Each structure stands twice: as structure tokens, then as C-alpha cells.
Amino acid sequence: MxxxxxxxxxxxxxxxxxxxxxxxxFVIVLAILEQVGVPDVVIGYLFMGLTILxxxxxxxxxxxxxxxxxxxxxxxxxxxxxxxxTGSDWMSAASFISMAGSLYVLGYxxxxxxxxxxxxxxxxxxxxxxxxxxxxxxxxxxxxxxxxGGNFARFIGVLVLLAAxxxxxxxxxxxxxxxxxxxxxxxFEIAVFVGLVxxxxxxxxxxxxxxxxxxxxxxIILIIAYLIPVVLLSTKKYGVPIPELMYGQALQDIAQRxxxxxxxxxxxxxxxxxxxxxxxxxxxxxxxxxxxxxxGTASLPHILMRYFTTPNVKQAxxxxxxxLFFIFLLYFTAPSYAAFAxxxxxxxxxxxxxxxxxxxxxxWGKQGVDLVGACDAANAAELFKLCTGVVGNGDxxxxxxxxxxxxxxxxxxxxxxxxxxxxxxxLVAAGGLAAALSTADGLLLAxxxxxxxxxxxxxxxxxxxxxxRLVVARxxxxxxxxxxxxxxxxxxxxxxxxxxxxxxIAAAGLFAALVMGIWWKRxxxxxxxxxxxxxxxxxxxYLIMTRYAPQTFIYWFGSADTIxxxxxxxxxxxxxxxxxxxxxxxATAEIKAAAAAADTAVQKYALAKANWWGIKxxxxxxxxxxxxxxxxxxxxxxxPAPSKQMQDFIDSVRVPRGSVALAPGQxxxx
Amino acid sequence: xxxxxxxxxxxxxYWHKTRSLMWICLAIWIFFSFVIHLxxxxxxxxxxxxxxxxxxxxxxxxxxxxxxxxxxxASRQNQIDEEFDVHEE
Numbered sequence: 166m167x168x169x170x171x172x173x174x175x176x177x178x179x180x181x182x183x184x185x186x187x188x189x190x191f192v193i194v195l196a197i198l199e200q201v202g203v204p205d206v207v208i209g210y211l212f213m214g215l216t217i218l219x220x221x222x223x224x225x226x227x228x229x230x231x232x233x234x235x236x237x238x239x240x241x242x243x244x245x246x247x248x249x250x251t252g253s254d255w256m257s258a259a260s261f262i263s264m265a266g267s268l269y270v271l272g273y274x275x276x277x278x279x280x281x282x283x284x285x286x287x288x289x290x291x292x293x294x295x296x297x298x299x300x301x302x303x304x305x306x307x308x309x310x311x312x313x314g315g316n317f318a319r320f321i322g323v324l325v326l327l328a329a330x331x332x333x334x335x336x337x338x339x340x341x342x343x344x345x346x347x348x349x350x351x352x353f354e355i356a357v358f359v360g361l362v363x364x365x366x367x368x369x370x371x372x373x374x375x376x377x378x379x380x381x382x383x384x385i386i387l388i389i390a391y392l393i394p395v396v397l398l399s400t401k402k403y404g405v406p407i408p409e410l411m412y413g414q415a416l417q418d419i420a421q422r423x424x425x426x427x428x429x430x431x432x433x434x435x436x437x438x439x440x441x442x443x444x445x446x447x448x449x450x451x452x453x454x455x456x457x458x459x460x461g462t463a464s465l466p467h468i469l470m471r472y473f474t475t476p477n478v479k480q481a482x483x484x485x486x487x488x489l490f491f492i493f494l495l496y497f498t499a500p501s502y503a504a505f506a507x508x509x510x511x512x513x514x515x516x517x518x519x520x521x522x523x524x525x526x527x528x529w530g531k532q533g534v535d536l537v538g539a540c541d542a543a544n545a546a547e548l549f550k551l552c553t554g555v556v557g558n559g560d561x562x563x564x565x566x567x568x569x570x571x572x573x574x575x576x577x578x579x580x581x582x583x584x585x586x587x588x589x590x591x592l593v594a595a596g597g598l599a600a601a602l603s604t605a606d607g608l609l610l611a612x613x614x615x616x617x618x619x620x621x622x623x624x625x626x627x628x629x630x631x632x633x634r635l636v637v638a639r640x641x642x643x644x645x646x647x648x649x650x651x652x653x654x655x656x657x658x659x660x661x662x663x664x665x666x667x668x669x670i671a672a673a674g675l676f677a678a679l680v681m682g683i684w685w686k687r688x689x690x691x692x693x694x695x696x697x698x699x700x701x702x703x704x705x706x707y708l709i710m711t712r713y714a715p716q717t718f719i720y721w722f723g724s725a726d727t728i729x730x731x732x733x734x735x736x737x738x739x740x741x742x743x744x745x746x747x748x749x750x751x752a753t754a755e756i757k758a759a760a761a762a763a764d765t766a767v768q769k770y771a772l773a774k775a776n777w778w779g780i781k782x783x784x785x786x787x788x789x790x791x792x793x794x795x796x797x798x799x800x801x802x803x804x805p806a807p808s809k810q811m812q813d814f815i816d817s818v819r820v821p822r823g824s825v826a827l828a829p830g831q832x833x834x835x
Numbered sequence: 836x837x838x839x840x841x842x843x844x845x846x847x848x849y850w851h852k853t854r855s856l857m858w859i860c861l862a863i864w865i866f867f868s869f870v871i872h873l874x875x876x877x878x879x880x881x882x883x884x885x886x887x888x889x890x891x892x893x894x895x896x897x898x899x900x901x902x903x904x905x906x907x908x909a910s911r912q913n914q915i916d917e918e919f920d921v922h923e924e
Binding site: 273276279280283284286287288290291292295409410412413414415416417433434435436443451452455456459477478479482483485486489490493496497500684816819820821822823 | 846853861864872889890891893894904905906908909
């Protein structure tokens with residue numbers, strides 16, 4: 166085993182080079198098969214089946230019976246490859262499929278996601294990764310436990326980790342199910358099960374080691390799949406295969422069409438409302454979101470734990486650079502998808518005769534697919550799900566207000582917009598699947614490792630032997646995966662919405678304790694624990710209250726005017742309800758509709774007004790992060806300074822050379 | 836144990852320099868994450884190969900700056916490690 170592993174590590178470039186060539190060859194073979202008449206669904210199955218098979222094979226070859234292999238891939242992953250693995254760990258189904266769509270809808274303001282999901286790596290590199298690598302145990306809660314005197318701090322760390330990661334992993338399994346059902350025609354429930362198997366084959370036998378090497382393989386597929394359609398589109402429309410440069414021209418064309426169509430909220434304009442006027446709240450939320458996503462990036466355990474796997478501190482630092490480089494390749498391409506799609510819609514869809522719409526509109530607008538809606542017909546709302554609430558004027562021409570498009574459609578429809586063969590659509594599906602699977606694996610491992618290593622081994626049975634610990638680790642992995650799949654199978658729309666919360670939760674709960682633990686020796690255990698609880702607590706409070714109890718939130722915190730507005734609406738809703746009750750069985754449709762509308766108005770008003778200073782709840786960490794720092798700082802100053810041994814421990818973590826001097830009572834791993 | 840090889844003063848000097856580098860990087864990060872986008876509306880009046888400049892910075896410019904910054908930080912920190920002879924053998 167030792168010799169084959171050395172051979173493997175020495176030949177990584179060759180192995181993944183052959184793999185990449187093989188994958189491109191495979192795509193070409195499928196393209197030829199398509200030309201000779203093999204049906205689309207067979208091509209879809211071949212794409213999904215073969216890629217999952219490859220991941221399973223890597224997972225099987227990476228099986229291990231050693232703890233350090235299982236938890237941190239033996240700490241042999243070179244910076245470059247760890248960067249790739251982090252890239253696919255990071256980029257989820259949402260990044261791959263939905264982000265370009267968000268940019269399409271939001272224009273400039275959507276770039277908060279592009280910035281927020283990249284800039285955080287600067288914080289990872291300069292504040293955390295090298296020191297966590299030097300510390301060199303298995304998990305992020307391990308560091309909290311060692312730095313803040315034991316299991317209480319560790320336990321809070323595990324709680325925050327579970328709160329941030331579990332909804333996230335459910336959304337990934339959901340994403341796998343969606344892709345598999347869309348491209349293979351499976352029922353959603355079966356597709357989720359397929360996803361579960363796909364996830365487990367990558368991770369169960371080999372833990373972090375297997376996940377690392379499959380993530381590298383998945384990165385290669387997802388980046389090829391993301392770049393090819395838009396590169397071909399750019400070549401076709403502008404004659405240059407660099408979409409990232411050419412979409413500048415598309416932006417200009419869009420601006421021109423916007424004027425012709427009378428669109429006031431321009432695509433490239435920053436911080437504007439629907440009328441095209443400057444909107445201060447939009448600007449505030451833009452910066453709040455960037456801040457929360459960036460700090461969240463630097464706090465998410467499934468990302469931080471990737472830097473435990475490099476051979477040394479130096480490579481951990483470089484590895485963050487490679488991670489961001491590989492992530493950058495996708496994120497700086499995403500806005501070009503949005504721009505090209507928008508230009509296509511503004512030139513070839515809006516204002517066109519219904520019969521002359523491009524083929525992709527019908528293809529993605531089919532019933533059951535429901536990603537595009539051309540709502541010209543007066544009864545369009547009955548024909549297309551997406552047209553709900555739209556009344557078409559039936560003039561045979563598609564007006565702007567009559568066109569609806571789902572965010573997911575932007576990336577998925579680009580192959581057809583570019584007039585490419587089906588094999589490219591299959592490639593996109595394989596890429597989306599790789600993105601969802603790789604993120605799910607990383608998250609699943611972070612959750613299961615926290616439970617098996619931090620809760621079971623550290624807190625329940627510290628005397629357990631290696632074999633026993635590996636069994637527990639695997640059983641928990643399977644259980645968490647099944648729980649995630651079971652929840653995903655119920656199509657929980659609330660969960661998908663909650664994913665965006667993960668960043669704020671992790672940022673508010675963990676960032677201050679991690680950063681101050683390394684950078685301020687005076688930080689005490691009491692300070693850090695209370696800081697974590699305060700940040701996590703205020704963040705959860707804001708998220709849950711503003712989303713699920715907005716009326717109570719307004720009564721507690723709203724201005725007199727806001728409360729009066731709410732009470733007026735509630736009174737109106739009460740009247741409408743009374744009218745409904747008085748009419749009894751004789752209630753007309755009009756009375757019923759009025760009662761329902763009054764209720765909706767209350768809900769809508771409450772959700773819009775329940776906030777502090779207009780901050781949307783996706784950015785709730787804007788309150789949690791400063792509070793966590795403040796509480797940690799103040800409590801640390803009023804509690805006795807950490808012991809000499811603890812200070813020695815911090816010193817040893819700060820310097821790359823030498824061993825880590827653990828404080829008394831703190832155990833090393835293994 | 837390598838700890839005794841590094842004297843207290845050397846460790847303190849090393850950490851001082853490391854901390855300065857951290858603050859420099861943090862300042863650059865703040866500039867490209869927030870400060871420059873405060874002027875997005877004004878920058879959008881300028882156009883470069885079709886891109887309004889404010890849009891360009893949010894979509895590409897800052898991202899490139901982040902990638903370069905991390906690699907620069909890694910090599911600079913590495914130099915500091917070697918200067919104080921605390922790098923890994």
C-alpha cells in the first residue's frame with residue numbers, strides 16, 4: 166500500500182491529466198453517438214452513470230483503515246490539488262446552476278454573491294488556515310476545545326457547525342435529485358436516493374482521503390462543463406472564445422435594448438430600484454451581504470477542514486491561493502452567462518411573434534419542466550406554472566411583462582441558446598451533478614466527523630480504539646446521509662431558502678472565537694464561549710423572528726408608525742374576515758378573495774417591515790459578528806488571563822516550525 | 836522539540852512582522868471588497884472594452900485582486916519565515 170500510494174502522489178499530474186483527456190474523449194464519443202442517432206435519454210444516462218462510476222471507483226481505491234487517512238487524508242495533499250478539491254467542495258449546485266440566474270435577475274446588485282463568495286478566502290489565508298494547519302488535529306471544534314479549555318467550547322462549536330451545515334447538505338441532496346430527475350426522467354424521490362448512493366460511494370470507505378481525490382476529479386468535470394457552453398456561445402456570437410471579455414460588448418447591447426424597451430432598472434446600474442433611482446437600502450444590503458458571505462466563507466467548517474490536509478503550513482497558505490484561483494475560474498465566468506442570456510431574451514424573445522420564438526423557449530417551457538413561461542395567451546396562467554399571476558393580452562406578440570424565466574434556466578438553456586447539440590446539455594448536467602455531489606460530500610464529512618470525533622470520541626468514549634472509532638465514524642456518516650436524503654425527499658422549500666443562512670450562522674458563531682484565539686493571547690475560555698453563544702444567538706434570533714414571527718418582531722422593535730401600519734392592516738383583515746363569516750355559506754368568490762388578499766397584505770407588510778435598519782435576514786451576521794467580538798473582548802478582560810501553558814500553546818501555533826505545545830489536559834490526536 | 840531553538844525575542848520579532856503583513860493584507864482586502872464599490876455609480880460612467888468600470892470591478896477586477904493578493908501574501912509570509920529561520924524543515 167505504501168509503495169502504491171507514493172506512486173500515486175508522485176504521478177498526480179499524469180493521472181489527472183489522463184483522466185481529463187479520457188473525459189474529453191468520452192464527451193467526443195457521446196457526441197458521435199448522438200450524431201448517429203442514439204436517443205438523448207441514453208446519452209443522459211451514460212453521462213450520469215459513467216461519472217458516478219468513476220467517483221465510486223476513486224472512493225473504493227481510496228479506502229482506508231487509518232484514522233489520519235480517514236479524517237485528514239493523511240496530510241499529504243499538495244497545495245495545488247487541495248485547491249481544486251476545495252474549489253469543488255465550495256461550489257455547490259446553487260453556484261453552478263442558479264448563480265448566473267441570480268445575476269440575470271439582479272444585475273449589478275447580484276454581484277454581491279460573486280464578491281462575497283470569493284473575497285472570504287483572503288481572510289482564510291491571512292487569519293486562519295496556516296495556524297489551523299499548524300495546530301494540526303482533525304476538526305475545527307478540536308481547535309476550539311484545545312484553545313478554550315475543553316468540551317464546553319468544543320460542544321458550542323459542534324452546535325454551530327450542525328446549524329450551519331445540515332440545512333446546507335439537505336439542499337445539496339435536493340439539488341442532486343433535481344438534476345437527476347430532470348435529465349434522466351426519474352421520479353424525484355428515486356433521484357434523491359440515487360444521489361444518496363452517489364454521495365456515499367465517494368465518502369464512506371475512505372473518509373477525507375476518498376472525498377479529496379473524488380473532489381479533484383469532480384472539479385475537473387464541473388469546470389469543463391461550466392466553461393464549454395459559454396465559450397462556444399461567445400465564439401458563435403462574437404467570434405472570440407473568451408466570454409469573460411466579450412460580454413462587455415453584450416452589456417452595451419443590453420443597455421441599448423433596455424432603452425428601446427423602456428426598462429428603467431438597467432442591468433449594469435448599481436443600487437437602483439425598479440424606477441432606476443438610487444436606493445440607499447439596496448446599497449446597505451449589498452455591502453452587508455458581501456461582508457456576511459466573506460466572513461461566512463472563513464468560518465464554514467467544511468472549508469476550513471480542507472486546510473488540515475496539506476503536508477505543511479507553507480502549502481496550506483499557497484493552497485488557499487489555488488482554491489480561490491479555481492473558484493475564480495467559475496465565478497468570473499458566471500456574469501457572462503447572465504449577460505448573454507439577457508441579450509438573447511431582449512433581442513430574440515421580447516417583442517417577437519409567438520410562433521417565431523426561438524426553440525429553447527418551448528423546450529424549457531414544456532409542462533413538467535416549467536423553467537420558462539411565454540404568457541401571451543389570456544389563459545396562460547392555466548397552461549404554464551410560471552405564468553401564475555400574469556394576464557396575457559393575447560396579441561400574438563410576447564411583451565416584456567409576459568415573459569417569465571426561472572433562475573435555473575439561464576445555465577441550463579445556454580446550450581440550446583447557442584444551438585449546440587444535446588451532448589453539451591448532458592455535459593452541463595454532469596457538471597451540475599459533480600458540483601452538488603462534491604459539496605454534499607464535504608459537508609457530510611464535516612458533520613459526521615464532528616459527531617464521531619468531537620462528540621463520540623472526545624466527549625463520550627475517549628478510550629475507544631482505532632477500529633471502533635472508524636466503525637462509529639462510518640455508521641454516523643451513513644445515518645446523517647440518510648437523514649439528509651429523507652428530508653430532501655420531502656421537497657422542503659424552507660430548507661432551500663435556509664441555505665443562504667448557513668453563512669451568517671457560521672460567521673456569527675465561529676469567526677470571532679477562531680480569529681481571536683489565534684491573534685489575541687488574552688482571549689479567555691469564558692470570553693470565547695460567551696462570544697460564540699452571543700453571536701450565534703442573536704443571529705438565530707434575527708433569522709427566525711424576521712422570517713417566522715415578523716408581526717411579533719414589529720411589536721417589539723418597530724417604530725410607532727410601523728406598528729400603526731401593521732394594526733391598520735390587521736384591522737382590515739379582521740373586517741374582511743368578519744364579512745366572510747357573516748356571509749356564511751352564501752359568501753361570494755369576491756368576499757373570499759378579499760379576505761385572502763387582506764391576510765396576504767398583512768403577511769407581506771410584516772415580512773417587509775420586520776428588520777433592523779432595513780437589513781435583510783440573509784445578512785443577519787452583520788449584527789452577530791460584531792457582537793461576538795465585543796462580548797469575547799469584554800468578558801476576556803474581566804476574567805483571569807489564560808495560563809502560561811495556554812500562552813505557550815498559542816506561541817507554538819503561531820510559528821510554522823516545531824511541535825505544538827498543548828496545554829495540560831488537552832489530548833493530541835490518535 | 837524545536838521550541839527551545841527559537842528565542843523569545845526572535846519569536847516576538849517574527850510575530851510583529853507577521854502581524855504587520857496581516858494588517859497590510861487586510862487593508863487591501865477592505866479596499867477591494869468595500870471601498871472601491873462605494874464608488875460603483877461614479878465608476879460606471881467610465882467604460883472599458885464595453886464594461887462600465889464599476890460593474891467590471893465587482894464582476895472581475897476585485898476577484899483578480901483577491902487571487903493575486905493571496906499568492907503575494909503566501910510568498911511574502913514565506914520570506915518572513917525564512918528571514919527569522921522559523922520555516923519548516
